[in-house]
Amino acid sequence: MTFPENLLAIRTISDDHILSFLNQSFQFKAKGADPAVGSILKGKTVLQFFTENSTRTKMSFEAAVRKLGGSSIGFAQQQSSLAKGETLKDTVQTIFQYGVDAVVVRNHSSGSPELFHKWLGVPIINAGDGQHEHPTQALLDAMTLIEHFTVHDKQRGKAPDPKILKGKLIYILGDVLHSRVARSNIHLLARLGADVVIGGPPTLLPKDLSLFPKITTEFQPDRVLRDVDAVMMLRVQYERQGAGYFPSKEEYRHFWGLTKDRIGLLKPEAAILHPGPINRGLEIDPEAAECPQSLILKQVENGVWMRMSVLAGILGSGGGKK
Amino acid sequence: MKTLIHGGHLIDPSSKIDEAKDIVIESGRINAVDKPGAFAGTKIENKIDAKGKWIVPGLIDLHVHLREPGFEHKETVATGTHAAIVGGFTSVACMANTNPVNDSAAVTEMIISRARAANQARVFPIGAVTQGLKGEMLADIGFMAEAGICALSDDGMPVMNSALMRKAMEYATAFDLPIISHAEDIALSGGTAMNEGPVSALVGFKGNPAASEEIMVAREIALARLTGAKLHIAHLSTKQGLKQVERAKADGVAITCEVTPHHLILNEMALLHSHASNRADHKMAPPLRSEGDQQALLEALNTGLIDMVASDHAPHSCVDKETEFEMVANGILGLQTTLPLLLGLVAAGKFSRSRMIELLSANPAKFLKRSDLGTLKVGSTADLTLIDPTLEWTLTKDQVVSISTNSPFLDGFQGRRFKGKVFATMVAGVVK
Numbered sequence: 001m002t003f004p005e006n007l008l009a010i011r012t013i014s015d016d017h018i019l020s021f022l023n024q025s026f027q028f029k030a031k032g033a034d035p036a037v038g039s040i041l042k043g044k045t046v047l048q049f050f051t052e053n054s055t056r057t058k059m060s061f062e063a064a065v066r067k068l069g070g071s072s073i074g075f076a077q078q079q080s081s082l083a084k085g086e087t088l089k090d091t092v093q094t095i096f097q098y099g100v101d102a103v104v105v106r107n108h109s110s111g112s113p114e115l116f117h118k119w120l121g122v123p124i125i126n127a128g129d130g131q132h133e134h135p136t137q138a139l140l141d142a143m144t145l146i147e148h149f150t151v152h153d154k155q156r157g158k159a160p161d162p163k164i165l166k167g168k169l170i171y172i173l174g175d176v177l178h179s180r181v182a183r184s185n186i187h188l189l190a191r192l193g194a195d196v197v198i199g200g201p202p203t204l205l206p207k208d209l210s211l212f213p214k215i216t217t218e219f220q221p222d223r224v225l226r227d228v229d230a231v232m233m234l235r236v237q238y239e240r241q242g243a244g245y246f247p248s249k250e251e252y253r254h255f256w257g258l259t260k261d262r263i264g265l266l267k268p269e270a271a272i273l274h275p276g277p278i279n280r281g282l283e284i285d286p287e288a289a290e291c292p293q294s295l296i297l298k299q300v301e302n303g304v305w306m307r308m309s310v311l312a313g314i315l316g317s318g319g320g321k322k
Numbered sequence: 323m324k325t326l327i328h329g330g331h332l333i334d335p336s337s338k339i340d341e342a343k344d345i346v347i348e349s350g351r352i353n354a355v356d357k358p359g360a361f362a363g364t365k366i367e368n369k370i371d372a373k374g375k376w377i378v379p380g381l382i383d384l385h386v387h388l389r390e391p392g393f394e395h396k397e398t399v400a401t402g403t404h405a406a407i408v409g410g411f412t413s414v415a416c417m418a419n420t421n422p423v424n425d426s427a428a429v430t431e432m433i434i435s436r437a438r439a440a441n442q443a444r445v446f447p448i449g450a451v452t453q454g455l456k457g458e459m460l461a462d463i464g465f466m467a468e469a470g471i472c473a474l475s476d477d478g479m480p481v482m483n484s485a486l487m488r489k490a491m492e493y494a495t496a497f498d499l500p501i502i503s504h505a506e507d508i509a510l511s512g513g514t515a516m517n518e519g520p521v522s523a524l525v526g527f528k529g530n531p532a533a534s535e536e537i538m539v540a541r542e543i544a545l546a547r548l549t550g551a552k553l554h555i556a557h558l559s560t561k562q563g564l565k566q567v568e569r570a571k572a573d574g575v576a577i578t579c580e581v582t583p584h585h586l587i588l589n590e591m592a593l594l595h596s597h598a599s600n601r602a603d604h605k606m607a608p609p610l611r612s613e614g615d616q617q618a619l620l621e622a623l624n625t626g627l628i629d630m631v632a633s634d635h636a637p638h639s640c641v642d643k644e645t646e647f648e649m650v651a652n653g654i655l656g657l658q659t660t661l662p663l664l665l666g667l668v669a670a671g672k673f674s675r676s677r678m679i680e681l682l683s684a685n686p687a688k689f690l691k692r693s694d695l696g697t698l699k700v701g702s703t704a705d706l707t708l709i710d711p712t713l714e715w716t717l718t719k720d721q722v723v724s725i726s727t728n729s730p731f732l733d734g735f736q737g738r739r740f741k742g743k744v745f746a747t748m749v750a751g752v753v754k
Contacts, residue, residue, distance in 0.1 A: 011524070026741040050422070087641070087644075087645060088645060088646060089644055089645065107646070107649060108646070109646030109648055109649070110525055110647065110648075111525060111526055111601070111647050112646055112647075115646070129526075130526055130527075130648075131526030131527070132525050132526035133526070145598075178526075180526060183524075206523035207518070207523065208519050208520040208523050209523060210520045210522070211519070211520040211521065211523070211524040212524065280534060
C-alpha cells in the first residue's frame, strides 16, 4: 500500500492512494484493538486546527489519534487571537512552533489546506475546506457503502472490496452547490466506478460540471429513487434557509426531502446516507433517518476507522515521506 | 538644444508611418522627422543611437492605481510613475479609490503636485463620480474638472443606483468629462472570488457570472444614450459585454472601451493550474473569464471594437495577498508587464504591432483630448518610447520598481521569457 504526503482533496490524489486508505480502514476495523495499531503514532503530535464548528469530524479525528497512540493539540477559534484579528498565517505559524508533526485543518475558505501546506511544509489533512472538499467524509462514506453492498450482494463473509461500487447508482440529493461533502463524494464514487446522479433545487446545484468526472443531474427525486442503490442526503445549511434559494422549508421538504412517503419508493436494499448533522423534518424525516436502510450511525462509527487509516497512512512508518 | 534620435525604426499609427526614420527634438517638441541620415548636416548637440530599436509615441495607460494618498505602503505617485517610465509609459490616468477618495479638488491638486515633484510620467487624475465612492451623492465634479481631472469613475465600487448614474452622466456633459464604468452588477457579483464557470464549480467558490458585466454595460449604454454623455467601459472581460459595445457603437453612442493584458493572456483555467504560491496573483475584478471570452477579446483587438489596452495596475502588499482566497485583494501590477505581454501577442500573430501601438498611444491620447500626445507628427510633444524588440528577459522581483510585487508574470510567464524590452522613455524631450 502506498500513501500520499497530504490529503488535501480527493480530486488530487491517485486511485492507488484512495484504495490504500480504504483497504487499510477495513484492516483496522477487522483487527479492532490491536497493540501494533495502537503505537503507530507513538511520539507524534497532531494539531487539530478547526476554525469552524464540528462535532463528529473533530471528535473522530481526536479519537483516531488517541487510538493510534499519538497526541493532539486542539485549537478553539473563539478563545484565540484569530478572534482578535491575527491573520490566519500568523496564527498557524505560531501554533506550529509548539511542535507538531501534522495538521488536521477545518476552515471556511476553499483551498486553505493548500496554503497551510505552503506555510508549514508538514503533512496536512483536510477536514473540510469551505465549499471545496471534505475528503475523509467521502472516504468513510465509500467505506460504509462498500460494507453495505458486501452484505447485500450475497458477498457476506468475504472481505470488503471497493470494486463492488462499480455500476452502483448513487443519488446525491440537496445543496450540492455549497457542499464539500458532495464534491469529494462525486470525485470518489465516480472514480470507483459508481454512476453518480446529483439532484436538488436548481438554485443549489453547480451549473458547469465539465471539470468533474462524468455525472448527471436529475432535479426530481421521484424520477430516480426507485432505481438507486443508495441515496446520499445533504444538509440544508442554516444560512441557506430564507436566503432566496428556495421559497420555504415546507416547499423544500415537499419536493426534495427524503420524506417517510419517499422511502417507500426505494428498493429494500437501497441505503440511506447523511453526513450529519441532520435537519429532521427538512431534508430528511425522522422515519427515514431511523429506518433499517439508514446507515447514518454506521457512517459515524466508520469515521474513526477511516481517520485512523488516513493518519496512519500519512504519518505512520509507511507514509509521511517528506 | 537639439536632440537627434537616429538609426531607429519609427512606428507612428497616427501618421501611418512604419519605417526607418530619424527624428529631431527641440524644446520638448518633435522638430523634424525625415529619412535616415537626412540630418547629417544639421547642428545637433545631443545624439541618441536607436539602431535596432523601435521609436513609438510615448505609451499611455488610462487605468492605473497609484494608491496615494492613503495606501503608500502599496504604491506612491513617485514609485508608480517610475514604474510607468520603466514600462514605457509617458502618461497614466489614476483611479480615485485613494484615502481620502479623489472626490474633491484638494485631492486632485495634491496628486497633480506629487506627480510634478516626482517628475516621471505625466499623471491625469480621474475623479470619483460619488462622494467617498459610496454611490449616494455626487462628488465635486465641477471643482475637480477645474483642478484637472480627465474623467470620472467610481471604478471598483460601481454606482448601482441608475437614477444617480443618470444624473452624474448628465452633469458631466457640462464639463465634457467621460464616465469610466467598471461594469459589474454587485447584486450578482458581490462576495464572489472568481468567474462563475467550471473552475468555480469544481473548487467551490461563489462565481461572478458574465451576466454581471453584460447587464451593467447594457445599463451604462442606455444611460449614455439618454444623457448624451461620453462613456468608457473599463477592462471589458466578456464576449457578451463586447457585443453590447459593438451594437452601441453601430448605433452612434459615444462609447469607447479598454481591455487589460491579463484578460487577453489568461483565462479562468489559470486558477486551477496555478500553484498555491501565486494563485492569489490571479485574482482580480473583473475575474479571469472563460476561454471563449478570452478568444472574443483577442479577436476584437483587430476589428477596432476595442479602443485601448489599459493595465489596471493594482499594487497590493503581501498582507493583502497571503490570506484566504476570498479575502485576497483584487488586482495585479501592470505597468512593467503590459508592453512585453502585448509584444508576445504580436509575435503570436494575434494583432499587428502598429495596432498595438495605436491601442497604447493614439487612442488613449484621443480620450484625453490631447492631440499633441500619442503621435510623433512634427510639432507634437516629444513623449516617446524606444523599444528593443529582440531583447529577451524576465522580470524578477528585484527589477520591480513598484512598492508591491503582486504579479503572476514574475520570473517568466508559462515558462517563457519576455521578448522585447523598453530601451528608453522620453517625456517632453527628456530621457527619464
